[in-house]
Amino acid sequence: MGGNIQTTAIKIEKVKKQFGIGESAVTALTDITIDIFDNEFFTLLGPSGCGKTTLLRMIAGLESITAGTIFLYGQEIKDLSANKRPINTVFQQYALFPHMTVLQNIGFGLKMLGKSKSEIIDRSEKMLELVQLGQFGDRRPSQLSGGQQQRVALARALAPSPKVLLLDEPLSALDLKLRQAMRVELKQIQEETGITFVFVTHDQEEALTMSDRIAVMSNGELQQIGSAQEIYEQPRNQFVAGFIGETNLFDVIIEDIQEDQAICRIGGTCISCTVTGSAVKGSTRQISIRPERLSFTSSPEDGHITGVIERLTYLGTDTQYLVQLDDGTIITVRSQNAHESGVNVQPGERIGLELGKGGARLLMN
Amino acid sequence: MATGVKIESGGGSSSVFGSLRYWLLTPSWLVIGFFLVAPVAMMLIYSFLTKEFRGGVIWEFSLAAYDQFIFDRGLFGDDPPKLEWTYIGIFFRSIWQAFSATVLCLLIGFPTAYFIATRPIHTRPIWLFLVTIPYWVNLLIRTVSLKFLIRDSGPLNQWLISFGILDSPIHLINTNVAVQLGLFYSYLPFMVLPIYASVERYNFVLSEAAWDLYANRWTTLRYILLPSVKSGIIAGCILVFVPSLGAFLAPDLLGGAKNFMIGSLIEEQFKGNAGNWPFGAAASMILLTLVLIVLMVYARQQSRTESKYS
Numbered sequence: 001m002g003g004n005i006q007t008t009a010i011k012i013e014k015v016k017k018q019f020g021i022g023e024s025a026v027t028a029l030t031d032i033t034i035d036i037f038d039n040e041f042f043t044l045l046g047p048s049g050c051g052k053t054t055l056l057r058m059i060a061g062l063e064s065i066t067a068g069t070i071f072l073y074g075q076e077i078k079d080l081s082a083n084k085r086p087i088n089t090v091f092q093q094y095a096l097f098p099h100m101t102v103l104q105n106i107g108f109g110l111k112m113l114g115k116s117k118s119e120i121i122d123r124s125e126k127m128l129e130l131v132q133l134g135q136f137g138d139r140r141p142s143q144l145s146g147g148q149q150q151r152v153a154l155a156r157a158l159a160p161s162p163k164v165l166l167l168d169e170p171l172s173a174l175d176l177k178l179r180q181a182m183r184v185e186l187k188q189i190q191e192e193t194g195i196t197f198v199f200v201t202h203d204q205e206e207a208l209t210m211s212d213r214i215a216v217m218s219n220g221e222l223q224q225i226g227s228a229q230e231i232y233e234q235p236r237n238q239f240v241a242g243f244i245g246e247t248n249l250f251d252v253i254i255e256d257i258q259e260d261q262a263i264c265r266i267g268g269t270c271i272s273c274t275v276t277g278s279a280v281k282g283s284t285r286q287i288s289i290r291p292e293r294l295s296f297t298s299s300p301e302d303g304h305i306t307g308v309i310e311r312l313t314y315l316g317t318d319t320q321y322l323v324q325l326d327d328g329t330i331i332t333v334r335s336q337n338a339h340e341s342g343v344n345v346q347p348g349e350r351i352g353l354e355l356g357k358g359g360a361r362l363l364m365n
Numbered sequence: 366m367a368t369g370v371k372i373e374s375g376g377g378s379s380s381v382f383g384s385l386r387y388w389l390l391t392p393s394w395l396v397i398g399f400f401l402v403a404p405v406a407m408m409l410i411y412s413f414l415t416k417e418f419r420g421g422v423i424w425e426f427s428l429a430a431y432d433q434f435i436f437d438r439g440l441f442g443d444d445p446p447k448l449e450w451t452y453i454g455i456f457f458r459s460i461w462q463a464f465s466a467t468v469l470c471l472l473i474g475f476p477t478a479y480f481i482a483t484r485p486i487h488t489r490p491i492w493l494f495l496v497t498i499p500y501w502v503n504l505l506i507r508t509v510s511l512k513f514l515i516r517d518s519g520p521l522n523q524w525l526i527s528f529g530i531l532d533s534p535i536h537l538i539n540t541n542v543a544v545q546l547g548l549f550y551s552y553l554p555f556m557v558l559p560i561y562a563s564v565e566r567y568n569f570v571l572s573e574a575a576w577d578l579y580a581n582r583w584t585t586l587r588y589i590l591l592p593s594v595k596s597g598i599i600a601g602c603i604l605v606f607v608p609s610l611g612a613f614l615a616p617d618l619l620g621g622a623k624n625f626m627i628g629s630l631i632e633e634q635f636k637g638n639a640g641n642w643p644f645g646a647a648a649s650m651i652l653l654t655l656v657l658i659v660l661m662v663y664a665r666q667q668s669r670t671e672s673k674y675s
Contacts, residue, residue, distance in 0.1 A: 060577055061577075062573055062576070062577065081576075082573075082576045082577050083576050083577070083578075083579045083580060083581055084579075087577075088577060088578065089574070089577045091570055091573070091574055093570065095568070095570040095571055095573065095574040096574075097571060097574070097575075097588075097589060097593075098593070099592045099593060099595075108575070108578050108580075108588070109578035109579055112575075112578055112579040112580045112581075112584060113579050156578070157577075157578075160578065160579065
């Protein structure tokens with residue numbers, strides 16, 4: 001996607017947020033710059049307190065901007081109040097109006113826009129169909145299950161045909177099964193309506209399965225932007241590598257550099273790592289190795305690295321092994337339980353490990 | 366509501382404690398019986414008895430009290446009955462006065478309650494305390510003070526004149542407005558407290574959602590906030606309207622003879638020797654009936670809106 005010329009739906013430019021003033025001021029966001037493209041499913045991912053919800057509320061117009069600005073299709077919207085922005089939000093706890101029926105909830109935005117009664121009813125019913133709640137129009141929100149309320153909130157936010165839809169952890173209150181089903185449905189609705197979705201979550205699995213692109217945030221700072229694959233396979237720094245999926249992190253000294261590969265010493269042997277950014281020979285850096293990129297060799301001597309199995313955990317589809325390398329470091333290895341036999345290793349056994357191509361990455365500091 | 370959960374009474378031990386539980390209510394029932402049911406029943410009976418001239422009643426059935434309230438039969442009581450407007454007029458004036466005071470309380474009380482409910486949580490008790498402070502002073506004293514404040518040569522008029530807002534004092538005392546002011550001042554906290562309680566429970570994210578859905582301040586208030594705190598507003602209105610309707614202190618002290626209200630009328634019948642007990646009792650019963658009708662209409666409507674959605 002990165003190379004194509006695309007229309008920018010939302011341009012966030014050097015946005016800063018500070019709560020409080022003077023000595024007690026707390027910086028919630030530092031210099032965030034993001035381009036969100038038209039018709040994209042964009043996710044802001046990060047742990048709680050990283051500023052992702054604050055950023056979303058700034059786009060909605062519910063939070064003031066300390067410095068920087070935001071554009072919507074080229075138009076600056078920083079000084080536009082929330083009720084003048086063609087952007088709607090699905091709130092975390094849905095915030096459905098309890099005294100209104102489902103249909104009245106969905107029609108509320110259109111009513112406020114001054115649409116005719118017949119248009120409101122037509123559009124609301126269409127939205128109700130879209131979220132598969134056709135027969136629930138006359139109910140009250142309190143008579144619906146959590147999943148149904150979530151759909152009503154979605155329909156309500158979509159009804160006025162916003163240019164951008166914001167979703168603030170909309171799935172966090174649902175149970176696992178429902179959450180998984182809703183992921184697929186949300187993605188489908190996004191594709192069907194062609195509206196740009198900006199989705200906030202702390203759940204990396206949610207982010208990976210639904211998003212076209214992900215912005216990883218931490219401590220009010222943007223860590224990395226990229227597709228799910230880029231974020232997972234080419235993490236820029238320790239935070240991204242550790243937050244998305246499982247990984248092994250080691251401090252290493254760069255022994256040599258060959259083109260885009262750095263030769264580093266680990267577990268008594270040298271391995272080559274793909275470099276992110278630049279690398280200087282002799283400097284200390286951190287590397288990340290995904291557990292599934294390591295595999296056992298048939299005999300210890302064939303491996304890049306050798307070690308002893310410490311512990312073995314059966315996880316259903318996978319088995320996780322903790323391996324102690326010759327210099328004492330512990331490394332996690334994961335292998336699929338694809339066939340019954342597999343590589344049959346036992347704790348205490350001495351094994352060799354093979355590192356897949358590009359499996360180790362040198363991270364930026 | 367649909368989310369309501371029925372709690373089964375205490376499982377296996379219920380047979381032991383079940384009967385005991387009813388006995389625990391005995392003191393409450395005794396209090397209600399002795400202080401509420403018995404006096405009202407007594408008034409009901411008195412209203413159908415014959416008056417005794419030095420106050421009190423003669424135990425003889427009579428509809429004279431109700432007849433006197435509604436009809437005029439001339440000086441000797443043998444003219445053909447005409448509708449007697451004096452008492453009905455007092456009645457309607459009372460309703461009007463109580464209604465005005467309620468509206469005034471709502472207009473001032475709602476913003477006040479909203480203000481308090483949106484303060485930081487640790488400062489709210491201070492504001493609530495300030496609202497209840499006038500109640501530390503007796504109502505009679507407060508009403509007399511108000512009379513002093515608003516009279517023609519009182520501080521209010523002096524102040525308005527010295528600031529050039531008025532040329533000559535406005536005449537407030539012994540007018541309907543003075544009575545409305547008095548009632549408003551007497552019962553304002555009864556409006557503020559229930560509204561505060563429901564605004565405090567209001568989920569302000571709903572206002573954000575409305576704002577996000579293109580509502581402005583007015584439409585958010587009209588379609589989201591007011592319906593959400595409706596129960597508090599209605600409770601406040603009832604708590605102000607009902608005692609205002611039967612009030613006699615404010616009309617007596619601030620309204621003078623021309624602005625008589627039903628409460629004063631009833632009071633007069635039981636005070637001193639000039640009174641007419643059955644007539645006072647009948648007026649009380651008519652007032653009580655009116656209040657009950659208002660409350661029943663409200664309760665009926667509430668249960669209808671509830672059942673419509675469950």
